[in-house]
Amino acid sequence: MEVVLRVALFITCYNDTLFPETGKAVVRVLERLGHTVEFPAGQTCCGQMHYNTGYQAEAMPLVQRFVDQFRGAEAVVVPSSSCVAMMRDHYPKMAVALKNERLLAEVEGLLPRVFEFSEFLTKRLGLEDVGAYYPHRVTYHASCHGLRNLGLGDGPQRLLKAVRGIDLVEIAGLEQCCGFGGTFAVKNAEVSSAMLAEKTTAILNTKAEACTACDNSCLMHIQGALHRQRTGVRTVHLAEILAGDEGVRR
Amino acid sequence: MSGTALDPRTAPTFPMAAKAMLGDTQLRKNVRHATDVIQAKRARVVGEMPDWQELREAGRQIRQHTMEHLDFYLEEFEANCTRAGGVVHWAKDAEEARQIIVRLVKSSGADEVIKIKSMTTEEIQLNSALEAAGIHPYETDLAELIIQLGQDQPSHIVVPALHKNRQQIREIFQRTMNLPNLGERPQDLADAARMFLREKFLRVKTGVSGANFLIAETGGVCVVESEGNGRMCLTLPETLITVAGIDKVVPRFADLEVLLQLLPRSATGERMNPYNSIWTGVHERDGVFDGPKAFHVVLMDNARTEILADEEGRQTLNCIRCGACQNACPVYRQTGGHAYGSVYAGPIGAILTPQLQEMHHAQSLPYASSLCGACYEVCPVKINIPEVLIHLRNRVVKQNTAGVAGFFDVEAGAMKAMGMIFKSERRFRAAQRLGRMAETPLVRKDGQGVGWIGWLPGMLGGWTQVRDLQEMPKETFRDWWETRGKDGR
Numbered sequence: 001m002e003v004v005l006r007v008a009l010f011i012t013c014y015n016d017t018l019f020p021e022t023g024k025a026v027v028r029v030l031e032r033l034g035h036t037v038e039f040p041a042g043q044t045c046c047g048q049m050h051y052n053t054g055y056q057a058e059a060m061p062l063v064q065r066f067v068d069q070f071r072g073a074e075a076v077v078v079p080s081s082s083c084v085a086m087m088r089d090h091y092p093k094m095a096v097a098l099k100n101e102r103l104l105a106e107v108e109g110l111l112p113r114v115f116e117f118s119e120f121l122t123k124r125l126g127l128e129d130v131g132a133y134y135p136h137r138v139t140y141h142a143s144c145h146g147l148r149n150l151g152l153g154d155g156p157q158r159l160l161k162a163v164r165g166i167d168l169v170e171i172a173g174l175e176q177c178c179g180f181g182g183t184f185a186v187k188n189a190e191v192s193s194a195m196l197a198e199k200t201t202a203i204l205n206t207k208a209e210a211c212t213a214c215d216n217s218c219l220m221h222i223q224g225a226l227h228r229q230r231t232g233v234r235t236v237h238l239a240e241i242l243a244g245d246e247g248v249r250r
Numbered sequence: 251m252s253g254t255a256l257d258p259r260t261a262p263t264f265p266m267a268a269k270a271m272l273g274d275t276q277l278r279k280n281v282r283h284a285t286d287v288i289q290a291k292r293a294r295v296v297g298e299m300p301d302w303q304e305l306r307e308a309g310r311q312i313r314q315h316t317m318e319h320l321d322f323y324l325e326e327f328e329a330n331c332t333r334a335g336g337v338v339h340w341a342k343d344a345e346e347a348r349q350i351i352v353r354l355v356k357s358s359g360a361d362e363v364i365k366i367k368s369m370t371t372e373e374i375q376l377n378s379a380l381e382a383a384g385i386h387p388y389e390t391d392l393a394e395l396i397i398q399l400g401q402d403q404p405s406h407i408v409v410p411a412l413h414k415n416r417q418q419i420r421e422i423f424q425r426t427m428n429l430p431n432l433g434e435r436p437q438d439l440a441d442a443a444r445m446f447l448r449e450k451f452l453r454v455k456t457g458v459s460g461a462n463f464l465i466a467e468t469g470g471v472c473v474v475e476s477e478g479n480g481r482m483c484l485t486l487p488e489t490l491i492t493v494a495g496i497d498k499v500v501p502r503f504a505d506l507e508v509l510l511q512l513l514p515r516s517a518t519g520e521r522m523n524p525y526n527s528i529w530t531g532v533h534e535r536d537g538v539f540d541g542p543k544a545f546h547v548v549l550m551d552n553a554r555t556e557i558l559a560d561e562e563g564r565q566t567l568n569c570i571r572c573g574a575c576q577n578a579c580p581v582y583r584q585t586g587g588h589a590y591g592s593v594y595a596g597p598i599g600a601i602l603t604p605q606l607q608e609m610h611h612a613q614s615l616p617y618a619s620s621l622c623g624a625c626y627e628v629c630p631v632k633i634n635i636p637e638v639l640i641h642l643r644n645r646v647v648k649q650n651t652a653g654v655a656g657f658f659d660v661e662a663g664a665m666k667a668m669g670m671i672f673k674s675e676r677r678f679r680a681a682q683r684l685g686r687m688a689e690t691p692l693v694r695k696d697g698q699g700v701g702w703i704g705w706l707p708g709m710l711g712g713w714t715q716v717r718d719l720q721e722m723p724k725e726t727f728r729d730w731w732e733t734r735g736k737d738g739r
Contacts, residue, residue, distance in 0.1 A: 013672065016727045017682050018720075023727035039731050045672040050665060052621060054643030058669030065673070089637075144622035177580045181620025188618060189712030190269045194584045195620070196716065224717025227702060 005035045008073035010066075010114075012080045013045035019216045025243035026079050026117055029130055032245065040069040048086035053183045056094075063094050067106045075124060076110070079117040079239050081146030081214045082182075087114060089149060116146065117239055118214050122155040128162045134244040135165030138236075139208040141199070141222065143215040144177050156214055156238055163241060169206045173198070180221040192221075200225050203233060210234040212241055255375050256403045258607045261591025263614035268589040277413050281405075281586040284412040285577040291519025292574060292628070299515070308508045310632040313568035316501055317558060323466040323499045324549065330469030331547055334531025341493075341550040344374035350548050351376060351458065351491055352383045358489035358544065360385065360456035366473060366480040367391030368460025369407055369571060370493050370550065372593040373606070376458070387458070388450045390479040392443050399426040405587030405595060408517045408573035413586045447479060457487035457542070461494035462570070463509065464547070467502045470530035471547065474513065474523035481525050490529075490542040497554050497567040509570060512630035516572035557605045562641040566601050568631045573598075575625035575635060581618055590615060597625035601638045610649070616642035661709065679728070686722045693721045 007030055011023045027037050046066065047059030066087070070076050078084050088111055095104035121127045140160060146152040160168050179185065179195025186192075199222060203211050211226075213219050216237050223235040261267065271277060296302050316323055328338045339354075341347035355363055363380065365371065365387050377387045377398075389398040393411035397404055400422040404410030411419070420434045423442050432442055459480070463472040471492050473480050484490065500509065514520045533540040558564050576582045576596030587595030592603040592612065600619055604612035616639050619625075625635040651662045671681045693701040701721030706714045713719060 011727050013678070017685070018722060020723050020725060020727035020730055024730060027731075039728070041728070042675050044675055044678045047672070050669060052640055052643070053665065054616075054640070054645075054647035055662075055665045055669065056644045056647075058665060058672075061669075061673055144620070144624075148623040148627055175624075177620050177622035177624065179580070179620055181622070184617065184620045186709055186712040188265050188268065188581075189715055190265060190272055191581055191584050191618075192620070192712075193716040194272055195580050220719075221717065224713070224719055227696075227718045227720075228704070228716060 006038060006074045007035050007120075008038045008040055008070050008076050010043055010046075010070065010076050010078045010083070011039070012078060012083045014220075015079060015216055018220065019237065022079050022216055022237040022239050025237065025239040026077065028243040029121075029132075029239060030077065032243075033125070033127070033130060038073070040073075043069045046083040046086045048083055049182055051086060051090060051094075056097075060094060060098060063091050063098070063107065064100075064103060066091075067103065067110060070114075071106060071110060073113060075120065076114040077117055077120045078114065079214070079237065080216065081116045081143050081150050081152065082217055084114060084116040084119075085145040085149035087111065116150055116152065116214060118146075118156045118159055119150060119152060121159060121242075128158045130159065130162070130242050132162075132242045132244050133164040134241045136210055137167040137169060137206075137208045138210050138212055138241065139169050139171045139203060139206040140174075140238075141171065141178060141203075141211055141213040141218060142174050143213050143218045146214045147175060152214065159238070159242060160212070163244075166241070169208055171206055171211075172202045176202075178218050178222055180218050182217070185221055193225075196221060196225050200229070200231070204231060208233065210236045212236050212238050214238050255378060256372075256588065256591055256593050257375070258592045258603050258612040258615075261611075264589055264591070264618040265614060267591060268585045268618075271585040271589045276415070276418075277586050278584065280413050280415045280418075282583060283415075284406075284409060285583050288409070288519055288577045292516060292577070293519075295515045295519050295521055299511075305508060305512055306630055306632050309512045309570075309630055310568065312500060312505050312508060313570070313631050314565070316499060317497070317564060317567050319501075320496065320499065320558065323501055324496055326466040326501075327464050327469055327499055328549070330467065331471075331531060332469070334469045335533075336469065336531045336545045336547055339546060339548045341548050341552070343552050344550070347374050347493055347548050347550040347552070348376060348379040351493060352379060352385065354489070354491050354546050355380065355385050355456055355458075356383070358456045360454070360489070362386040362388065362450075362454050363456045363458050363491075364388050364390050364450055364454045364483045364487065365394070366457070366459035366483045367394045367410070367475065368458070368493065369404075369593055370460045370495055371458065372404055373495075374493070374550070374552065376493070388447075388454065390447050390450065390483055391475070392440070392477055392479070395443060395447070396422060399423070403588060404593055406573055406576055407571050407594065407596075407598070413588070447482075451479075451482045451486050455487055456489045457483040457491070459483060459490065459492045461492050461498050461547075462513070463506065464494055464499040464549075465503050465506070465528070466499055468530055470503070470528045472506065472526070472528045474510065474527070475525045476518065476520075476523060478525050481527055484527050484529055485541050487542055488539075489544045489546075491546045491548065493548040493550060495554055496549050496551055497569075513570055513572050516574040516628065516630040553606045560605075563601075563605055563638055565633050566598075566605060566638055568633050569598055569602070570631060571598075572630055574628040574630065578624040578628045579619075580622060580624065581620065590618065597635045597639075598633075601635055601642060604642055604646075613646045613649075616640075616646060679726075682722075682726050686724075689722060 047062035051059040178199040179192040219235040396411040406412040514523045582596040600615040621636045692703045703719040
């Protein structure tokens with residue numbers, strides 16, 4: 001590894017609480033690639049849930065908190081497209097709304113160093129093969145925020161294709177929303193369920209053992225239905241697949 | 251003749267209405283099929299345009315520029331339309347527009363009118379106002395005719411009868427046109443509609459239209475359509491009355507070069523509309539009229555000025571009513587249009603309706619979206635619909651949490667508490683621990699020894715209707731991080 005980066009991990013509130021394995025996997029991949037990982041202890045949440053549900057006043061203080069925690073980082077890695085989209089699409093506007101020019105300057109200075117996990121690997125490091133081994137049949141779900149807001153393109157699939165032993169199978173309706181949408185899943189539970197039914201059908205049609213994505217939010221929603229229906233199909237964050245290295249480069 | 255109008259003031263909330271629609275297998279099949287077909291056609295004709303993104307940007311700039319100088323262009327339109335022999339009327343709201351149109355129809359001596367498909371006339375519920383005044387409106391757009399005869403309501407901006415299939419349309423025609431032996435081939439249905447409409451075109455002396463664009467530079471009005479029935483209504487009557495929202499103006503004739511490429515490709519997946527009509531005032535030579543003898547334009551505000559005043563909401567007015575966002579929307583594709591309780595359904599309806607009506611009547615609409623962004627991606631004038639949805643959600647919250655009532659709002663209380671929690675990592679960690687304790691009574695172990703929650707109380711019950719929730723892990727990431735050894739384990 002030519003360049004060793006000091007990477008600050010923004011785990012995000014729900015990954016911290018509900019999906020610690022994803023965070024561990026991110027650390028494992030980054031360290032395996034030779035980078036150092038830091039975890040600023042004061043981090044909490046990006047504010048997406050509040051902001052997108054209409055509680056913008058509650059989201060506002062989290063912009064300053066994020067900047068305070070991460071301003072010194074060479075790169076900030078976030079294993080969640082929707083949280084990165086929240087920051088990229090709304091933080092500058094929020095700093096303007098707060099009439100805080102210093103915060104705006106800091107946000108604009110920091111955002112180019114903030115990456116979604118797969119994006120960091122493919123765009124910042126220029127990697128596809130991260131030395132992973134995962135001998136399972138897997139389908140990839142493109143989350144809307146990764147697909148449309150971040151423009152991840154086929155980056156995640158290229159990372160997956162380079163994994164040894166993987167049997168990657170494409171899902172029908174790749175660009176269709178799974179119906180999660182944050183509080184949408186609760187406020188419009190019926191419509192969300194109908195959208196989810198389509199997504200799980202498409203997943204089952206691939207005969208995959210596991211469905212992966214760059215967002216545990218979508219996956220929690222998908223997993224909830226796959227488990228309720230006792231399909232035996234798992235969900236797994238992309239980082240956890242890339243962290244698998246059994247038998248390779250031990 | 252019209253059924254119960256779609257009116258956000260009386261409509262059930264979106265989740266309630268959606269629930270009913272989700273149970274209608276036939277409707278869902280029809281909506282799915284129609285939106286699939288249109289989306290595929292759109293993708294084909296958009297894909298063949300190498301400069302589509304530049305065109306979208308040009309369209310956005312034209313619309314934005316127009317909105318920034320709307321007062322100027324409206325007056326320019328009025329002056330040029332008047333010079334060409336048209337009469338311009340100004341209506342501040344739906345009620346005034348209805349009164350003006352009823353008065354104009356009556357003074358034309360007519361007790362019936364032929365109508366070109368117009369969402370603006372749906373917005374102001376013109377047909378029921380005409381009927382109340384003893385004037386019979388005949389819809390001449392095939393889909394609008396189906397809606398009118400079926401005593402139904404439009405469910406799509408461009409394809410208002412998209413929720414009906416051929417067999418259902420045949421049944422409506424058999425019943426209302428007294429044609430018990432009508433076949434079900436498309437040409438049978440088209441023949442029946444043609445026979446029904448031709449007689450109206452030749453008899454009725456007054457026409458009512460909407461407008462796709464008002465051209466300020468020339469005072470001309472533009473309507474695009476696929477059937478030619480609109481052209482009949484524009485050319486055969488003696489009196490023509492056009493009603494248009496003030497947002498429909500464009501500065502120059504040349505702007506149509508951009509907009510008439512964007513609109514048909516986005517709306518119906520056609521390179522060009524089969525009928526593009528532009529008419530400017532009245533035309534007379536030696537006492538002989540080419541087209542109507544009298545031409546009126548009703549320029550209607552109906553809350554558009556208020557939308558324009560809202561910096562974040564105003565891009566809503568850039569809409570050129572192509573309906574592409576509806577076809578692309580995964581929510582609309584499940585529920586169809588009627589669930590939105592407004593003539594403007596789908597993503598554009600979810601942002602337009604609450605701004606046109608008072609927010610109190612359409613509070614659930616800004617939430618009728620997963621914010622997936624498919625609408626923004628296809629919008630020919632790049633309206634960032636998710637951004638406006640979020641803006642309107644903020645307005646809803648501000649409305650609901652104002653004063654004493656806000657103190658008792660469960661959701662607002664929970665959100666405020668979460669806001670406090672995220673302001674401090676110490677409080678956040680305490681909340682994580684508390685969450686693990688609180689969920690314990692709800693957790694059931696599965697065969698693998700993994701705990702799952704199958705039932706949640708209150709609002710969260712929406713989650714567990716069809717989904718399980720895995721129990722919280724015993725250790726958070728940050729707990730692990732603090733205790734991990736130097737070997738990285």
